[in-house]
Structures are given as structure tokens and as C-alpha cells.
Amino acid sequence: MNRRPVVVAAIGVAIASLAAWSFVIRPVLDTPERRVSAYLSATSSGNEVSALEAWVPYPANVLLSTELRARRADLTRELATLRVGRTYAIRSVDWWRTCSVSRGSWTVRAMRVSLGCT
Secondary structure, three states, rough: OOOOHHHHHHHHHHHHHHHHEEEEHHHHHHHHHHHHHHHHHHOOOOOOHHHHHEEEEEEEEOOOOOHHHHHHHHHHHHHHHHOOOEEEEEEEEEEEEEEEEEEEEEEEEEEEEEEEOO
């Protein structure tokens, strides 16, 4: 019996599954609300490291300024120390784009989440 077609089919299914996970399923599941939930879950338990891992700048390949990195770390440290985030409500999620014409055409997506925390 020739097993080559079975092996090729199995590899094809594996590649299709990986592509579906990477390009369809994961982006649908990775919502701003889930990110906020993970961040505040970490700060409410006092886990600064997990909170910083949950706060991923978007897009992830954007270089953050030293000031922004310091602000992110300071804010996370303060919220984790105070254990903020046990209860919260997301009031809104706003997306916007910025464009730079001096360097050609490129777009950065940014997000602002309005929260009420206790």
C-alpha cells in the first residue's frame, strides 16, 4: 500500500490548520477586550511582569521611545502595587490611523480604551 498520499494529505491539513490559526482564528480571538482583561487580571493580582506581557504595543514591531517604555512600566507598577482591576467596565474602544507623508506612505493603527476601574 502506498502511504505517500496519506502523508501528503496529513502535511496539507497541518499547514492549512496552522494558516487558519495564524490568519483567522487567533486574530478573531485576540480582541482589545481580551487584552485589557488579561492586563487588569495581572494588575489586580499584583503581577507586574504578566501585566507588561499582556500590554503589547500594536503593531508589535513598532519601536517605542524610552519615555513611552518608562511610562508603560511606571503605570503598570503603580496599578499592580495598588492591585487595580478587580472590577472594571470597558466604556469604549477607539481605533485610529496615523500617516506620515515625509517618509512615504505608511499606516500605524493605534487603540485607546476607556475604562472605569475600582
